[in-house]
Amino acid sequence: MxxxxxxxxxxxxxxxxxxxxxxxxxxxxxxxxxxxxxxxxxxxxxxxxxxxxxxxxxxxxxxxxxxxxxxxxxxxxxxxxxxxWSHAARLATIDRLAGTFGKAPVARLLDGLRGALEQMLDAPHDMRLTAAAHRIAGLAGTLGFAALGRHWLRVAEYGHAPDAATRRATAHALLTLDRAENV
Known part of the structure; x- marks a missing residue:
């Protein structure tokens, strides 16, 4: 240790x-x-x-x-x-949010984050990607995925397609979301 x-x-x-x-x-x-x-x-x-x-x-x-x-x-x-980057830390944040706002509303937000990530990860780079990246960054931050949000904010601010780290951060977040569904 x-x-x-x-x-x-x-x-x-x-x-x-x-x-x-x-x-x-x-x-x-x-x-x-x-x-x-x-x-x-x-x-x-x-x-x-x-x-x-x-x-x-x-x-x-x-x-x-x-x-x-x-x-x-x-x-x-x-x-x-x-x-x-700890799954356990993200899940603890999700649990706190669900305790505060209710499981159903938080589940809908998590589903929205998952859908946005899956849809935009391989989308062609254009203004739609830039706007969606900004929304993903905000939603990710709201749900306790601040580091993921910073990667997508970088996509929005610099106007480029998701780089290797953004893809890695997204894959990691999707694993966390899988675990949240199984809690």
Whole structure:
């Protein structure tokens, strides 16, 4: 255990990620690009650990990382980033929302988020995608998927198709939504 989380280290070639795993990768290390290709082949959300300079000068989202954390700020920033990608944390938020607003209204919102994600993930890039991405970002944030919302907001703001990280974040959110339906 590290910082209260189960932790295991392995070589990138040996990564077998489960649906609950969150991968951490030293993104600016020696052989980082070769290792990244192996890690990013997994569906698990992958967080880049790197220098502040690398984070500032690299489009880490386009490289498939769902987040980037300055290795000199791990103790301060990593816990929040890991929580952003925890199925259990999202499900706890959904439960709190259902307790406050009722299960049926929250279920309808979750269904709406799922439908929007599935419809827009592979939609051609045009103004419709940009507008829908903005709506997805807002709905995702409302339902406790803030990190997913930030990825879709990036699609809306920069006017481009979903990148590798947005696709990874979306797939991860859909897994969480599957679990919410089974609760």
């Amino acid at each position: 590290r910082h209260g989380w189960p932790h295991r280290s392995c070589a990138a070639a040996d990564v077998v990620a489960t649906g609950d795993d969150i991968l951490l990768h030293a993104a600016d290390g020696v052989n980082a690009s070769d290792t990244a290709r192996l890690l990013l082949a997994s569906a698990a959300p992958t967080i880049a650990l790197a220098s502040a300079d690398w984070i500032a000068t690299t489009d880490w989202s386009a490289h498939g990382y769902v987040a980037a954390v300055d290795r000199n700020r791990l103790a301060a920033d990593l816990p929040g980033n890991v929580t952003d």
